Amino acid sequence: MKKVKIGGVPEHFNLSWYLTLKNGEYKEKDINLRWKDYPGGTGDMCKALREKEIDIAVILTEGIIKDIIAGNPSKIVQTFVQTPLNWGIHVAHNSPYKNIEDLKGTKAAISRYGSGSHLMAYINAQNNHWNLEKDLKFEVIKNLDGAVEALTNGIADYFMWEKFTTKPLVDQGVFRRIGNCPSPWPCFVIAVREDFIASNKNDLKAILEIINNTTIDFKDIPSIDKTISNRYKQQLGDVQEWLSITEWSQDLIDKKTIINVQKELFALNIIPEIVEYDKLTYKL
Known part of the structure; x- marks a missing residue:
């Protein structure tokens, strides 16, 4: 069984990963997916990707773009949450x-x-x-x-x-x-280390297929609002408001969005240059 390490913030956005793991869906594809919480957020996960502590990160768009430009050997393979944070x-x-x-x-x-x-x-x-x-x-x-x-x-x-x-x-x-x-762009993307992409394309495709099958119908899961409310200690009304304004994605982030994020970061002197779309993304 292929062991794959993934990281993300311990927040309601990532409940779909917990549900698919709990259901044993990755094991059915001979993948032992191990989730690690990163309460420290994006900076913490960028470091974890660089140090090969994880293979995959569910990470903020602007943070991973900045870090890839700064030398993180990873690529964005998909948007995870389409709506702004x-x-x-x-x-x-x-x-x-x-x-x-x-x-x-x-x-x-x-x-x-x-x-x-x-x-x-x-x-x-x-x-x-x-x-x-x-x-x-x-x-x-x-x-x-x-x-x-x-x-x-x-x-x-x-x-x-x-x-x-x-x-x-x-x-x-x-x-x-x-x-x-x-945030003026889609908030979360899925980023993967380049060496992992090179040697594990089929496993990566299987992982994305499983999570996408869950996120595409996430809001239709029975009592999902109550599940989130109980698990994350949030008021039911707040959860319902959050669900009403949040949309997941199953597609690779588009070129226009990548350029817009970079233009904003460059104008703020957060990145030194604007790079090509292919330097930041990988289409499976």
Whole structure:
């Protein structure tokens, strides 16, 4: 049986992987797919791909594009979630900050440099016409638990993370959300190490076929809203709202989107150049 290692964030977006693993669907194809949670997010997974800790990552589009350009020997083989990510902009519950403009020049908590929370801080700054050199400061906090600690103790001032994942912390009075910043592109893609693609095309095709069969009808799974609510400790109404605005994809990310992401990252000095579509993607 072929052992394949995959990583992703422990969030509701990835429930379809859990369901297919629980059903033993990969084993039927003689594949031992092993999932690893990465609470630290995209920066953590980029490192894991580079160090061959995992073969496949379900990862933020902007983060993996940046890292492939920086030398990560991986390729995007498919879009996973077509819709943008809704990034909530959070402060500590008792923070003096009331709106986004109050955050200008303060310190953003980020999971690590090159992560989504880091890159989206630039997008938010640009959206609000801040000076990208003077008005952005960062504190590395590793993950959501680190963000709670940093904001509560005043080590950092605000934290950008997926709105619905952090909603329970808002409900509990740990965080206060003062704004939103949707990513201007499809949020999650599936990236695979180049050496793995070269030697495991059939296994990779089988894995994608299984997950795509689940995501294409994901919203029609009986009581899926209740399952997500229970597993991720989210309110049922929030889950239903999230399901209503989220669309999965079974296709390779298109050329226009790849160029748009790069143009945005290049304008923000996050990447040094705009590269060809084929440098970032691989069509199976």
